[in-house]
Amino acid sequence: MEKKEFKTESKRILDMMINSVYTHREIFLREIISNASDALDKLAYRALTDDSVGLSRDDLKIRITLNKEARTITVSDNGIGMSAEDLENNLGTIAQSGSFRFKNGLDGEKPQDIDIIGQFGVGFYSAFMVSDTVTVISRAFGSDQAFCWESDGSDGYTVSPAVRDGHGTDIVMHIKEDTEDDKYGEFLEFYRIRELIKKYSDYIRFAIVMDVPKSRAVETGKTDENGNKKTEYESYTEEETVNSRVPIWKRSREDVSDEECVKFFKEKYYEHEDPAALIRADVQGLVSYKALLFIPSVAPFGYYSREFEKGLSLYSNGVMIIDKCADLLPDHFRFVKGIVDCDDLSLNISRELLQHDRQLKAIATSLEKRIKRELKKLLENDREKYEKFFSAFGLQLKYGVVNEFGMHKDLLSDLLLFHSMNKGGPVTLSEYVAAMPEDQKHVYYACGETVERITSNPCAERIRDKGFDLLCLTDDVDQFVVEMLGKFEEKEIKSADADVDELISSEEKEKAEEAQKNSGDVLSFVKETLGGLVSDVRISKKLKSHPVCLTTDEGGITIEMEKYFATLPGDNKPKADRILELNAAHSSFAALSAAFESDKATAEKYAKILYSQALLIAGLPLDNPTEYADLVCGLMK
Numbered sequence: 241m242e243k244k245e246f247k248t249e250s251k252r253i254l255d256m257m258i259n260s261v262y263t264h265r266e267i268f269l270r271e272i273i274s275n276a277s278d279a280l281d282k283l284a285y286r287a288l289t290d291d292s293v294g295l296s297r298d299d300l301k302i303r304i305t306l307n308k309e310a311r312t313i314t315v316s317d318n319g320i321g322m323s324a325e326d327l328e329n330n331l332g333t334i335a336q337s338g339s340f341r342f343k344n345g346l347d348g349e350k351p352q353d354i355d356i357i358g359q360f361g362v363g364f365y366s367a368f369m370v371s372d373t374v375t376v377i378s379r380a381f382g383s384d385q386a387f388c389w390e391s392d393g394s395d396g397y398t399v400s401p402a403v404r405d406g407h408g409t410d411i412v413m414h415i416k417e418d419t420e421d422d423k424y425g426e427f428l429e430f431y432r433i434r435e436l437i438k439k440y441s442d443y444i445r446f447a448i449v450m451d452v453p454k455s456r457a458v459e460t461g462k463t464d465e466n467g468n469k470k471t472e473y474e475s476y477t478e479e480e481t482v483n484s485r486v487p488i489w490k491r492s493r494e495d496v497s498d499e500e501c502v503k504f505f506k507e508k509y510y511e512h513e514d515p516a517a518l519i520r521a522d523v524q525g526l527v528s529y530k531a532l533l534f535i536p537s538v539a540p541f542g543y544y545s546r547e548f549e550k551g552l553s554l555y556s557n558g559v560m561i562i563d564k565c566a567d568l569l570p571d572h573f574r575f576v577k578g579i580v581d582c583d584d585l586s587l588n589i590s591r592e593l594l595q596h597d598r599q600l601k602a603i604a605t606s607l608e609k610r611i612k613r614e615l616k617k618l619l620e621n622d623r624e625k626y627e628k629f630f631s632a633f634g635l636q637l638k639y640g641v642v643n644e645f646g647m648h649k650d651l652l653s654d655l656l657l658f659h660s661m662n663k664g665g666p667v668t669l670s671e672y673v674a675a676m677p678e679d680q681k682h683v684y685y686a687c688g689e690t691v692e693r694i695t696s697n698p699c700a701e702r703i704r705d706k707g708f709d710l711l712c713l714t715d716d717v718d719q720f721v722v723e724m725l726g727k728f729e730e731k732e733i734k735s736a737d738a739d740v741d742e743l744i745s746s747e748e749k750e751k752a753e754e755a756q757k758n759s760g761d762v763l764s765f766v767k768e769t770l771g772g773l774v775s776d777v778r779i780s781k782k783l784k785s786h787p788v789c790l791t792t793d794e795g796g797i798t799i800e801m802e803k804y805f806a807t808l809p810g811d812n813k814p815k816a817d818r819i820l821e822l823n824a825a826h827s828s829f830a831a832l833s834a835a836f837e838s839d840k841a842t843a844e845k846y847a848k849i850l851y852s853q854a855l856l857i858a859g860l861p862l863d864n865p866t867e868y869a870d871l872v873c874g875l876m877k
């Protein structure tokens with residue numbers, strides 16, 4: 241029997257298959273099963289127009305047989321089968337469709353349109369990742385003669401007549417011997433093979449059957465010393481279908497209830513709580529797909545860590561292509577779990593990467609809109625459930641507002657919740673604006689570690705006295721979020737420490753400006769005493785009953801931004817240009833002014849104490865807590 245050499249390009253592809261194209265050798269089984277499914281599909285299609293076939297889809301199946309002693313895995317189908325010519329064309333060469341473009345890609349050019357995976361012989365080569373010899377016995381439908389194709393994957397193959405009962409194909413893979421680094425024998429274990437079928441091929445439309453090992457009790461006819469009948473257990477195998485065939489997301493809404501989908505969610509993703517929302521999509525258009533998505537109600541362990549991987553399971557024709565396809569989800573919705581099934585995908589040679597990303601982009605854009613719509617519906621119709629969701633993933637939505645220079649802020653702004661000082665609970669920006677008095681022109685916020693600290697902030701006093709509401713922001717990212725938003729529904733978003741005319745009467749403004757003029761020497765003295773710790777010292781227009789506060793000019797780094805940057809690793813962290821504001825109507829300022837005229841040493845102590853108090857109010861650490869304690873105690877005489 242003459243050995244035939246692989247064509248030159250086939251040799252190169254075979255080498256790629258074994259060494260570089262596939263990232264996990266376990267996918268060999270996915271490829272072989274997918275090819276068997278293709279063969280069954282071809283015969284099923286023929287049966288629609290050819291009555292002589294005499295088979296229905298239920299008669300077509302794939303059988304997997306393991307033989308540990310012989311170290312073989314056999315994948316058999318009763319599909320269309322192959323003639324000797326088919327075996328040579330499909331397994332000895334690359335089919336002509338797409339081969340020229342593929343060869344161009346091999347020569348260092350980036351392939352623009354590789355559409356080759358549909359040809360039987362390409363995915364088939366993945367079998368050599370785990371096999372030292374592959375034998376294919378096939379008999380074409382309508383033929384009486386079977387043929388055997390065999391190769392060790394090195395330099396060539398043989399084709400010879402063979403015997404096979406009935407049409408179809410057997411692929412016999414002789415598994416490589418184990419080495420110190422590679423345990424190929426794992427693929428001879430029933431439970432490992434069933435695991436791979438469940439992972440990659442569970443939703444192939446044809447039944448995949450195997451002999452399933454089981455045990456049963458048998459009576460021996462003997463009794464023990466107490467006269468009881470002895471029972472022993474014997475092992476046996478029973479043929480069973482080991483794949484689900486029709487996935488839950490491909491079944492109609494009439495056939496699958498929401499409760500069944502929730503059960504699927506809990507079992508597949510090991511969740512204990514029901515999802516906050518369920519999305520079932522069947523989209524027909526330029527890109528058609530089905531999707532079953534879940535919005536969790538609680539964050540999984542490590543969600544906000546670098547180790548967390550986002551992505552939806554991507555299927556095509558019942559075969560899992562990518563377990564976690566990150567391109568299907570934007571980062572701001574990375575918490576969504578689920579499955580997308582698209583039969584129109586153009587795949588590259590390994591099925592593990594998509595040939596064109598425009599299809600993915602179209603699906604991702606559609607999914608983003610559906611997720612936003614579902615979250616909005618949850619917010620409006622089940623506030624309690626939405627607030628629970630937001631407590632778990634609200635931070636992610638806020639990051640989404642800030643990321644990519646605010647590209648997604650319009651999409652996400654109406655999903656955000658912030659604590660309302662007046663209502664004592666979370667509100668949306670829309671709800672805040674709707675509740676604003678007629679004379680309120682801006683949305684006000686303040687940042688801090690806790691709501692209690694924010695509401696006691698000196699700058700919140702005037703807002704409260706005016707009857708306006710204040711958004712209390714306690715997350716590190718919040719300052720960046722409001723800076724990125726800028727305004728909402730044409731209302732500017734202003735910090736509580738901003739000098740806003742509607743919070744200050746003209747009379748108060750005049751008094752502050754007059755005090756600023758009359759106290760120039762005192763303010764300069766304080767600034768000089770603090771030695772560059774502040775960029776300016778001013779008479780405050782916003783303080784009422786409190787003596788002091790720290791602010792910054794609009795447009796620069798804020799106190800909250802400085803605190804955030806301080807938590808990051810590295811040196812040369814950005815700092816705010818701190819402005820010390822003093823209340824000219826407070827007794828502390830009168831004491832400072834009097835000391836400045838009569839006792840400069842005491843005035844210096846007062847200046848340092850007031851600055852330290854401003855730091856504490858702002859939630860900033862004291863540069864020297866001991867010095868501050870000594871200064872305060874030194875006045876207790």
